Amino acid sequence: MSEYLPVIFSSLGIGICFCLNLMPIPSLLKANKTKDLTTISHLYLIVSAFNYMSWIVYSVKMQLIGNLINNSVCLCLDLSWVIFYHKIKGDLLIFVPLFLIFSGCIESAVYFLCPAFVMGVIALNFSICLYAAPIEQLKYVFKQKNHRYIDIYVIPALMLNALAWTCYGFAVNDWFIISPNFPGLTFSLFQIIAYFWARGNIKFPLFEWIYSKSGKEQLIEEQPAKIQPNQNVESV
Template identity: 55%
Template sequence: MSDTQAAIFSALGIAFCFSLNLIPIKSLLRAKKTKDLKEISQLYLLVSAFNYASWLSYAIKMNQTGNWINNSICLILDLSWVIFYHVIKSDWKSFVPIFIILLGCIEVALFMLFPAYVIGFFAIACAISLYAAPIEQLGYVFKLKDHKYIDVLITSALIVTAGSWLLYGVAVKDWIIIGPNIAGIAFAIFQEIVYFWARGVIPCPIFTCLQNKMAKKPLITSEEKSEEIQKDLV
């Protein structure tokens, strides 16, 4: 593919990725009113920060202008949502500074000490983890058969965004970009299938069987897990 096609796919990827990172606003504003964070995957927000920071480092190393512009913007947005999440949770003063320092130290060390391909493999791991992170919410979906724990806007935006960056990766012949975006499309499609099953739009005997088994078990929230861990440490 030509440089023009690469530039077009890069521009589309930036636009879709920017749109993707605006989607959590609605859920965060709702959580601010209700003080209920169960509909928001904290894991998704944290892994997302590592994902964008790692791809930023890789893009700078590889001199991929469109890629580093995209990841710079998305990193700033994602860190804003992390801060907002922990403001709602009332622990931002103790959590956010440590998280940002840890993120910065890891990324600077990677950039200074390792070649581009090592940073690329780390970025791939972060990207696949990012696409898989919303699966954390599937426990609620299967337990309650409630689709609200899957944000279908995010999964749809992930498919479009990953598709754009997949085409960009093909255009620049970079398998480090191609690989995780194929995985991202697969994870997002799986979550959409679960979403429409939970809404009763499509049948799936496997999901129904899983839901029947999980309905017999008590639902443990993320907050309860955190409390248990803190008790064990004490």
């Protein structure tokens, strides 16, 4: 049975990874209607693109055809979401060409200047950053105690993806696979806990303490803006 575990976990990982790249669709469609992008992590989309680019460069260097195809498909999907995001934002023709030129120059320099081992380390670090990137949305969650800023489609998919590849890494005893995915599993679980805390389903003392600090600051900042219009009406 143990000899089948790597095949099982790798197959699960590939399937979940593909589904992961479809998860931003509901949030982007909603943002397209409301023109509100605050619930979407732009950092996640950008880091995701760099992550796939790095693995593509590494795969070309190491002639890993299967890994190259998988990451190329994922990159095409992710770039589609980046384009859609900036179409909604209204700066598509400014941001996207600059991003493609900038990222292309960086990845080309990595390919020609770095040995394969260094390229692998760079790709691993981008994988860790990919899991950590959605955490940027927590600043809104802790200020407003509102779960809508956590993309409940993306985060569970990230957690399942990290879990599958962590199990695969243990099955083949490969710490280069375990090293980015185990922290990713931790980051994703942390965000899921924050989601249910913000909904009021669970109590979490650490989050309550953070909210008591950031929430009070927000209340002080927003209060003048709410009082000022009333004062103007009374004066009239």
